[in-house]
Amino acid sequence: MTLPQLLMSSLEKEISNISIQKLQKAYSVLSNNYRLNRKDMDQNFTLEEQRLSYIVARMPSTYETVCKVLTEINSENSEEIESILDIGAGPGTASWACCETFDTIKNITLVEYNADMALLGKKIAQNHPILKNANWIMQDILNSKLELTKADLVIASYSFNEIEDKNKEHILKFLLDKTNKYLVIVDPGTPESFKSIHFARKWFLENNTKIVAPCSHSQKCPAFEQQDWCHFYTRVQRTQLHKILKEGEKGYEDEKFSYIIVSKVATNSYESRIIRHPDIHSGHLKLNLCTSEGFETITYSKKNGAKYKKARKSDWGDRWEINNFEE
Ligand SMILES: C[S@@+](CC[C@H](N)C(=O)[O-])C[C@H]1O[C@@H](n2cnc3c(N)ncnc32)[C@H](O)[C@@H]1O
Known part of the structure; x- marks a missing residue:
């Protein structure tokens, strides 16, 4: 799978006036911060070159990861998804993946507290038939005055791990409350991020919420018990620019991720x-x-x-x- 042509051409247009050297430098700081699993990741998006390096170097991987995760909902094959709530939306990556996966989407709301990143996301999507009409809310998801309408599918893509541990339970409660059908959380496939996903799993089970994937059961998580971490991968085809930024020759990279999907509707069981x-x-x-x-x-x-x-x-x-x- 590759990025939709419309998204590719929007990204190319956005970076047409910035030097590769500037993007490379910004990307190297960004990837270093990811490796260190920093919580103050919004600092990454203060400068324009940081935001642009994210959309070129990270958006293809998070897009394909979310597409892969959403096949789990598609394989349930029963519920129509008409509305999306995208939390910590960044440039809107997860919403692009949702539009690619479900052709029934009518309404999208994206919450992103970095206004510059949200504006960039809005610009990239200006020619998209559905995303161009999306509702961007440039606020902190932790803002107690934030009012959001419920959505069929709520998604936090690579953002739950940026929420401080002390606020995670509050966010889970909030997101579940906003969910009509499915709630999806995707994070990097690292031991550290898996701890967040496992925390979410435990909380969902304690609150009688049905897990759709990746768990086929609601017993104790064997990975957690064995101090292992549950993670998966998707193969991402690198664009020419991607290769230059990452200073790599390979035509692809394997993106590792951890995730959890829970449901408020009936789902299929599997072994x-x-x-x-x-x-x-x-x-x-x-x-x-x-x-x-x-x-x-x-x-x-x-x-x-x-x-x-x-x-x-x-x-x-x-x-x-x-x-x-x-x-
Ligand atoms: C790593 S980016 C992921 C962006 C996008 N979801 C994706 O998958 O490409 C995480 C985003 O979450 C946003 N974010 C983190 N904490 C947030 C909060 N408390 N409220 C709103 N946005 C938040 C950051 O500003 C950042 O844009």
Whole structure:
């Protein structure tokens, strides 16, 4: 998957008057801050070159990550998504991904407290058929006077981990209250960010909220119990500019992410999820799974017929039926 052409051309237009050297320098500070998992990330967007380096270097990865995560809702295949509430929206990345995934969207509200970033997001989306009419709210999500209308899908993409720990429970309560159907939280696939996602999972379960993904069960999280971290990946094709900014030759990069989706509507159950790249050998393969019984490794060989064939096509992050197998 690549960025929609409309988004690509808007990004190219935005950076047409800035030197690559300036963007490279700003990107190197930005990526260093990400590595350090800093909480005061809004400082990253004070200067124009910082905002532009984000949209060029990070927007493609967060866009594709959100698209991948949203396939979990699409695979539920029952509920129409007409309204979106995008929290910590930055340049509107998650909303672009929502529009790409659901063709039923009518209303979008984006909350972003960095006004310059919000204005940039608005500008990038000025020719988008739905996003051009979106409602941008340039306020702190923690502002107690903030009034937001409920939405079918509420999403916090790469922003929940920027909320201070002491405010996380309040935000979860607030976001869940604003959710009609699904609430999605996506963060970087680091041990530190997973702790936030796990905190959210625990809070949702304590508050009787149904988890759709990535968990197939509501037992204790085996990854957390084993001091591991639950994360997934998506392959992002690098644009020429992306390569220059990242000073890398490879045509792609693997973006690691952690996430959680909860639901207020009926959802399908499934038995497990693949939590590593399938371990492929000649004539057989092993799937590492997260199940309600904990982590499990299952080997499939050619003699398992259709199930082996299906396992060959599976990938890290997919749902997997151990017993309820249908060809
Ligand atoms: C890493 S960026 C992610 C942007 C976008 N969601 C994406 O996926 O590309 C996090 C954004 O959240 C915003 N943010 C962080 N805390 C916020 C808060 N308390 N209220 C509103 N926006 C916030 C930051 O300004 C920043 O633009």
